Amino acid sequence: MLHSVPAMTIDSSITTPPNPPATENSSEDTQAYRIQHKLRLSYMPWLYERLKPRHRAWAQAWQDEVQAYLQAMETITIGTNCFIAPEARLFAEPGRPIVIGDNCWIAADTVIHGPVRLGNGVSINHHVTLDGGSKGIVIGNNSRLAAYSCAYAFNHGMEPDRFVKDQPVSSNGISIGEDVWIGAHAGIVDGVTIGDGAIVGMGSIVTRAVAAFNKVAGNPARIIGKRGEADAPDFT
Numbered sequence: 001m002l003h004s005v006p007a008m009t010i011d012s013s014i015t016t017p018p019n020p021p022a023t024e025n026s027s028e029d030t031q032a033y034r035i036q037h038k039l040r041l042s043y044m045p046w047l048y049e050r051l052k053p054r055h056r057a058w059a060q061a062w063q064d065e066v067q068a069y070l071q072a073m074e075t076i077t078i079g080t081n082c083f084i085a086p087e088a089r090l091f092a093e094p095g096r097p098i099v100i101g102d103n104c105w106i107a108a109d110t111v112i113h114g115p116v117r118l119g120n121g122v123s124i125n126h127h128v129t130l131d132g133g134s135k136g137i138v139i140g141n142n143s144r145l146a147a148y149s150c151a152y153a154f155n156h157g158m159e160p161d162r163f164v165k166d167q168p169v170s171s172n173g174i175s176i177g178e179d180v181w182i183g184a185h186a187g188i189v190d191g192v193t194i195g196d197g198a199i200v201g202m203g204s205i206v207t208r209a210v211a212a213f214n215k216v217a218g219n220p221a222r223i224i225g226k227r228g229e230a231d232a233p234d235f236t
Contacts, residue, residue: 034058042085043126045105049081075114079104085126088112096132101141119143119178133190135173140196143180151176151188177212186221197227 041048041059051059066086070076075092078084079102087108092098096114100106104118107126115136118124122139125147130137133154139145153174157167172191176182180194183202194200194210201217201224210216213227 038062041083042087042108045083045085045107046123048083048105049103074098076100079120082106085110092116096134107147125149125184133169133171133173135171137174137176139176140178140180142178143176143182145182146184146186146202148184149182149186149188153190155190199227 037055038059048059048063063083066084067078067082070084070090071078074090075094075097076090076099077097078100081102082100082104084090084100084106085108088106088110090098090106090110090112092112092114098112098114099117101118101120101122103120104122104124106112106124107128109127110124111129111131112124113131115132115134116130117136117138119139119141121142123144124130125145127148128145129150129152131152131154133152135153137151137153151174154169154171156164156169158164159167170190174188174190175193176188177194177196177198179197181199182188182194183200183204185203186200186206187204188194188200188206192206192209194206195212195214197213198210199215200206200210200221201215203219204217204221205219206216207220210221214223215225215227216222217224
């Protein structure tokens, strides 16, 4: 029987970091080490693939349980060799699936609401928010989303004759290409397409399409250069 995900996270009664393990043969010290290392993995999931075999064994069993729970509770498909922090929140009602490719990392405090499709090798850092609206978000292979970035594939109407909460909601979808880097605290609005190899600077708000290999920054984001070339800032 599967256990709830919160039961597999750190023990809330631990208010101070445990002392370093005295020996690797001590079951008490090993458990303390695992508690702390699970938290480390949750916020730095790329470390999962670097685990030594003796640690990969328990981490794999932990991940198998986390991922089985998600797939049992939500409309989620998860590829091979993935890491999903139990502190991440993934919601995928029928008709709003989340599809995760192979070798993907999803860090703690991420919120993903389908429909969302991640290609292979996608890295989602902590506190990222993705909401697919009705049309969805697609992220290509080997793209990276830095901490606190967000993408919302829907929008509210803004007519003055009714409250915002009563406005109709539209959705056009968001497409992020392969090998794209989205900087920390960047935001992507509904309807945007970002081409392969593009880079979005930290804190930028992307409101229109970004061509392949362009580097953009600012609010609203504008071209500041091209990947592989020297920066040529242009905010005009």
